[in-house]
Amino acid sequence: MAECLVCHCIKNREFVIYENSALAVLIHPSPAVAGHLMIVPKEHFPIVESVPDAIIKEMMVVSAKMSVLLFEALQAQGTNTLWLNGAPAHQQFNHAALHVIPRKENDNLMLSWAPKQLSDDEMSTAELKLKEGSKEVGIPEPKKVVPVEVKKAETAKEDDWRLKYLNRIP
Numbered sequence: 001m002a003e004c005l006v007c008h009c010i011k012n013r014e015f016v017i018y019e020n021s022a023l024a025v026l027i028h029p030s031p032a033v034a035g036h037l038m039i040v041p042k043e044h045f046p047i048v049e050s051v052p053d054a055i056i057k058e059m060m061v062v063s064a065k066m067s068v069l070l071f072e073a074l075q076a077q078g079t080n081t082l083w084l085n086g087a088p089a090h091q092q093f094n095h096a097a098l099h100v101i102p103r104k105e106n107d108n109l110m111l112s113w114a115p116k117q118l119s120d121d122e123m124s125t126a127e128l129k130l131k132e133g134s135k136e137v138g139i140p141e142p143k144k145v146v147p148v149e150v151k152k153a154e155t156a157k158e159d160d161w162r163l164k165y166l167n168r169i170p
Helices: 005-011 053-074 120-134 161-166
Strands: 016-019 023-027 037-041 078-083 098-103
Touching: 005 016, 005 023, 005 037, 023 053, 037 053, 053 078, 053 098
Parallel strands: none
Antiparallel strands: 016 023, 023 037, 037 098, 078 098
């Protein structure tokens, strides 16, 4: 069986811009836009459901840090963070990955969809199935989070884009 392309990149340090003991961050080999990153477990997991919860949590923390990097290094104006999970979701590689894509106004990258009009019966059937199924997937109760107060910079220059984007925090 041929080696997974992502595992090959990790092992040979190709496209790797950051790594820790559990994860690697790669520049996507065929990016949607310049700076398109993939956060991947170093251990091979084909889909997100097979990735241990602790690694998923670490992937999310690293994705936030990579968004900051994209804002600062590439002057991104936004980011999309998404899982491509399974062939119907356009997963290119047989390795779970969290994508972080830098965005700029008018970049012409289309990640939108037209909402499907569903009947009331279709909506209520889906809702019922999802509510019942959610009881069986083992979602733990969240730990209590203490909010951190974010102070806005008092001496901010209007033209400093980093400070401008810090002010977008609700």
